[in-house]
Amino acid sequence: MTKNYETEAPGYTMTTVMEEAARCLLCHDAPCSQMCPAHTDPGKFIRSVRFRNLKGAAETVRENNAMGAICARVCPTEKYCELACSRTGIDKPIDIGGIQRFVTDFEQQSEMDILKKGEANGKSIAIVGSGPAGLQTATTMLERGYAVDIYEKSEKAGGYLTYGIPEYRLPADIVDYEIKRIINLGAKIHYNVTIGKDMMMDELKANNDAVIVAVGASEAKVLPMFEGNQYVESAVDFLARVKEANGNIKDLPTSAIVIGGGDVAMDVATTLKRLNVEHVTDVTYEQFDEFRASKKELEGTQRVGVTIVDGYVPDSIEGNAVTFKARNMDSKLTIKAEKVILAIGQQVNADNLGINIEHGVVPYAGYKTDDPKVFVTGDIAQGDQTVVWAVRKGKEVADLIDSELMGVQNND
Amino acid sequence: MIKKDLSVDFLGVHFENPFLLSSSPVDNCYEMCAKAFDEGWGGVVFKTIGPKHFVVDEVSPRFDELTKEGTPFVGFKNMEQIAEHSLEENLHDLKQLKENYPNKIVIASIMGTNEQDWEELAQLVTEAKADMIEMNLSCPQMTSHEMGSDVGTNPELVKKYCAAVKRGSDLPMMAKMTPNITDMIPAAKASLAGGAEGIATINTVKSISNIDLDKRVALPIVNGKSSISGFSGKAVKPIALRFIQQLRVAAGLEQLPISGIGGIETWQDAAEFILLGATTLQVTTSVMQYGYRIVEDMKNGLMHYMEDQGVDHLSELIGSANKNIVPAEDLDRDYKVYPKIDWDKCIGCGRCYVSCFDGAHQAITWDPKTRRPSVDTSKCVGCHLCNLVCPVGAITTGEKVMKPGRKGNAEDKQVESVRLTHF
Numbered sequence: 001m002t003k004n005y006e007t008e009a010p011g012y013t014m015t016t017v018m019e020e021a022a023r024c025l026l027c028h029d030a031p032c033s034q035m036c037p038a039h040t041d042p043g044k045f046i047r048s049v050r051f052r053n054l055k056g057a058a059e060t061v062r063e064n065n066a067m068g069a070i071c072a073r074v075c076p077t078e079k080y081c082e083l084a085c086s087r088t089g090i091d092k093p094i095d096i097g098g099i100q101r102f103v104t105d106f107e108q109q110s111e112m113d114i115l116k117k118g119e120a121n122g123k124s125i126a127i128v129g130s131g132p133a134g135l136q137t138a139t140t141m142l143e144r145g146y147a148v149d150i151y152e153k154s155e156k157a158g159g160y161l162t163y164g165i166p167e168y169r170l171p172a173d174i175v176d177y178e179i180k181r182i183i184n185l186g187a188k189i190h191y192n193v194t195i196g197k198d199m200m201m202d203e204l205k206a207n208n209d210a211v212i213v214a215v216g217a218s219e220a221k222v223l224p225m226f227e228g229n230q231y232v233e234s235a236v237d238f239l240a241r242v243k244e245a246n247g248n249i250k251d252l253p254t255s256a257i258v259i260g261g262g263d264v265a266m267d268v269a270t271t272l273k274r275l276n277v278e279h280v281t282d283v284t285y286e287q288f289d290e291f292r293a294s295k296k297e298l299e300g301t302q303r304v305g306v307t308i309v310d311g312y313v314p315d316s317i318e319g320n321a322v323t324f325k326a327r328n329m330d331s332k333l334t335i336k337a338e339k340v341i342l343a344i345g346q347q348v349n350a351d352n353l354g355i356n357i358e359h360g361v362v363p364y365a366g367y368k369t370d371d372p373k374v375f376v377t378g379d380i381a382q383g384d385q386t387v388v389w390a391v392r393k394g395k396e397v398a399d400l401i402d403s404e405l406m407g408v409q410n411n412d
Numbered sequence: 413m414i415k416k417d418l419s420v421d422f423l424g425v426h427f428e429n430p431f432l433l434s435s436s437p438v439d440n441c442y443e444m445c446a447k448a449f450d451e452g453w454g455g456v457v458f459k460t461i462g463p464k465h466f467v468v469d470e471v472s473p474r475f476d477e478l479t480k481e482g483t484p485f486v487g488f489k490n491m492e493q494i495a496e497h498s499l500e501e502n503l504h505d506l507k508q509l510k511e512n513y514p515n516k517i518v519i520a521s522i523m524g525t526n527e528q529d530w531e532e533l534a535q536l537v538t539e540a541k542a543d544m545i546e547m548n549l550s551c552p553q554m555t556s557h558e559m560g561s562d563v564g565t566n567p568e569l570v571k572k573y574c575a576a577v578k579r580g581s582d583l584p585m586m587a588k589m590t591p592n593i594t595d596m597i598p599a600a601k602a603s604l605a606g607g608a609e610g611i612a613t614i615n616t617v618k619s620i621s622n623i624d625l626d627k628r629v630a631l632p633i634v635n636g637k638s639s640i641s642g643f644s645g646k647a648v649k650p651i652a653l654r655f656i657q658q659l660r661v662a663a664g665l666e667q668l669p670i671s672g673i674g675g676i677e678t679w680q681d682a683a684e685f686i687l688l689g690a691t692t693l694q695v696t697t698s699v700m701q702y703g704y705r706i707v708e709d710m711k712n713g714l715m716h717y718m719e720d721q722g723v724d725h726l727s728e729l730i731g732s733a734n735k736n737i738v739p740a741e742d743l744d745r746d747y748k749v750y751p752k753i754d755w756d757k758c759i760g761c762g763r764c765y766v767s768c769f770d771g772a773h774q775a776i777t778w779d780p781k782t783r784r785p786s787v788d789t790s791k792c793v794g795c796h797l798c799n800l801v802c803p804v805g806a807i808t809t810g811e812k813v814m815k816p817g818r819k820g821n822a823e824d825k826q827v828e829s830v831r832l833t834h835f
């Protein structure tokens with residue numbers, strides 16, 4: 001029943017990955033590498049694959065990106081590395097994500113241990129939140145010799161990697177393996193601890209040289225008209241529930257309305273379909289030509305048979321009948337379904353963390369806060385809100401803190 | 413990133429790693445060699461320096477490539493001779509390289525037309541502070557028959573010129589051999605007799621790569637005509653490996669120090685040359701195609717290979733495969749091994765069927781309904797052509813049987829190998 005939900009698309013074999021790598025033009029000053037937010041250096045690792053040095057390829061990915069196996073699967077590559085690919089001048093970009101997945105799968109199968117803990121420098125840092133940003137920050141700090149404690153309010157680490165992105169796109173095994181690697185490197189993760197509630201910032205500050213807040217946008221946004229409606233559930237709650245139960249949830253409807261036009265909405269709609277919910281309609285504010293969801297995701301959603309109605313906003317709800325209004329026409333539309341799932345965005349809960357959040361991010365660029373000991377990173381820092389940007393922000397905040405605490409400049 | 417000691421000692425000289433640019437346009441001048449050193453090469457064999465009186469006059473265009481399906485540069489044909497820069501410039505560059513890169517190895521490649529030339533050139537490059545000399549006895553497209561492979565195929569001349577070089581210099585010296593010869597051993601022995609301490613091989617293989625079908629001229633077309641000239645790159649690797657193996661097992665040449673050349677592009681190629689007895693490795697064509705940066709993966713991959721093999725020094729690997737390559741008459745011919753077809757992996761293309769029928773022994777039967785092949789052991793000779801053509805690696809080695817009337821246990825026969833494309 002849940003096979004559809006659990007099964008990731010097959011990856012390359014040695015033969016097919018060489019065919020794809022052979023398409024790569026091995027560009028001078030590789031544009032793909034310049035466009036990777038986390039500097040994972042695809043130009044270099046594809047070259048290593050091409051010259052049959054898979055272990056070297058794995059080193060390049062891993063040393064630049066602690067979430068390498070995850071990024072390989074979930075990066076919106078068409079906005080980043082593949083957007084810049086010179087091969088597009090001939091036909092279509094190199095499947096950089098696919099090659100990266102092959103490389104990191106190889107890394108896992110051959111049990112390579114690439115990351116090395118730095119010599120202890122006697123300093124310690126605390127990280128609030130174990131999403132990709134917190135995990136990358138931890139990795140870089142451990143490599144530099146810091147002691148790292150991570151505080152996580154949930155039962156498991158990973159943030160949206162664990163509780164958001166569906167299994168068929170990102171298997172839990174992969175996420176667990178990446179996290180285990182970081183635990184093996186020396187990160188201590190304290191689960192079920194909400195900072196600001198179970199433990200206070202002052203305590204973290206007193207016991208550490210720096211505190212990094214990486215709490216992400218972990219709560220759903222709701223519109224007033226939907227509050228308290230028994231048919232309505234938020235996208236992130238629904239996805240977390242499905243992922244935790246590995247697809248085996250009991251109260252599946254036979255029809256559902258999904259409201260929202262981003263990747264999260266696509267994930268919800270596709271997940272419903274993969275769980276065999278017969279009628280799934282996604283209603284989006286955006287029209288197709290202004291879509292926010294990545295092309296890959298949108299296509300995946302359409303392929304599984306989700307009906308998409310674009311350019312409509314919710315107007316009212318009565319029981320389980322939602323009425324939408326067209327944005328650019330004088331037209332209304334009422335759809336009734338057993339379940340309504342809201343994917344209109346996530347918001348930050350920074351209660352008692354002493355951090356000012358406006359529109360989901362801190363109101364300044366960079367990672368410093370008013371408190372010299374406290375830093376922010378991940379989705380709550382300015383920049384794109386994607387996993388690869390979380391990695392970039394994790395590396396950058398670690399560099400910044402390292403140079404402040406040790407007085408050295410690291411620019412890798 | 414993995415760190416392993418790749419250093420080797422060759423003819424008494426210490427190399428930080430075995431990867432050298434071979435003598436060719438890839439190391440024509442100071443700037444090129446400096447960039448190559450910066451990118452990690454252990455040394456260079458500087459573009460062959462000739463005597464002042466020999467005027468180099470090159471053609472244009474001067475290259476061609478052999479392709480197969482979508483793959484460029486399967487092999488590479490060139491019509492170049494020796495250095496176009498002046499003798500003074502070249503000597504100056506050698507000296508400056510050694511001054512600015514004291515830990516890198518600078519080898520001077522030289523070529524004369526007579527004993528006096530060889531002796532003088534040897535003297536000049538020694539004064540320029542080169543670490544070692546390589547004698548180019550092997551360029552197949554010189555405009556003078558007193559130079560290049562016409563000399564290298566004549567053991568008497570080889571010995572005489574080696575002795576001349578030794579008179580001009582006490583630097584360690586290797587003779588670079590041509591593959592355009594049936595048996596390299598007499599020429600190699602002659603060079604050692606003349607004073608060479610080691611052998612570099614191979615230079616390029618005489619060739620015609622392609623013909624323009626309308627103009628009926630070989631490529632490249634030089635004002636309507638073309639010439640036979642040297643072939644290099646991946647396609648010549650098997651030829652190079654064969655010569656190196658033959659040298660290393662020839663009576664009196666065991667432990668011969670060899671600088672291996674010919675089609676090296678990956679760490680796997682490099683490891684193959686090392687296992688057959690090369691201590692240093694020289695590269696041109698793949699650098700011309702991809703640039704100096706290829707050395708990164710060759711070095712890194714070789715380090716991982718050493719780690720996998722549990723060795724700390726390359727010297728532990730050098731020549732360790734020589735003993736497993738024996739004359740054809742010494743091979744075990746008492747058994748055969750049948751292919752095993754994995755129907756789950758098989759995608760039903762039928763290529764094994766076609767190749768076995770048209771190119772082997774009609775031993776694969778084809779079920780047109782299920783599109784699955786089976787092996788008819790009454791006809792199969794165990795050649796494993798099917799294994800090589802299968803696009804998905806569905807065919808491996810299966811049951812081993814003794815031929816009728818032969819003694820021995822078939823199960824003990826070792827035939828398995830993980831094909832490079834399918835690991």
Ligand SMILES: Cc1cc2nc3c(=O)[nH]c(=O)nc-3n(C[C@H](O)[C@H](O)[C@H](O)COP(=O)(O)OP(=O)(O)OC[C@H]3O[C@@H](n4cnc5c(N)ncnc54)[C@H](O)[C@@H]3O)c2cc1C
Binds near residue numbers: 214236264267387
């Ligand atoms: C459904 C969905 C699909 C997505 N798909 C993609 C995709 O395909 N590609 C992509 O690049 N990005 C995707 N994203 C976005 C991506 O997941 C985020 O950008 C990324 O997870 C942000 O990382 P983070 O570490 O900043 O925060 P999060 O991943 O949100 O992690 C924050 C962590 O902090 C913990 N926390 C919060 N408050 C506290 C507290 N007070 N005390 C202790 N712990 C706390 C949370 O429990 C959580 O574990 C998706 C997001 C969602 C929701």
Ligand SMILES: Cc1cc2nc3c(=O)[nH]c(=O)nc-3n(C[C@H](O)[C@H](O)[C@H](O)COP(=O)(O)O)c2cc1C
Binds near residue numbers: 436437521648673676
């Ligand atoms: C364009 C070109 C020029 C070359 N010039 C020289 C030379 O001047 N002296 C020499 O000893 N070999 C010369 N060679 C031969 C190479 O050094 C090398 O022996 C041969 O190309 C095989 O190695 P490869 O397959 O790595 O290219 C030349 C080869 C090429 C392709």
Ligand code: SF4
Binds near residue numbers: 026033042043046
């Ligand atoms: S830009 Fe594209 S073609 Fe060029 S190196 Fe990167 S992946 Fe290869």
Ligand code: SF4
């Ligand atoms: S490769 Fe450079 S030198 Fe050769 S023809 Fe082209 S531009 Fe001229």
Ligand code: SF4
Binds near residue numbers: 757764765807
């Ligand atoms: S070549 Fe391989 S894939 Fe094709 S039919 Fe034969 S066994 Fe099957």
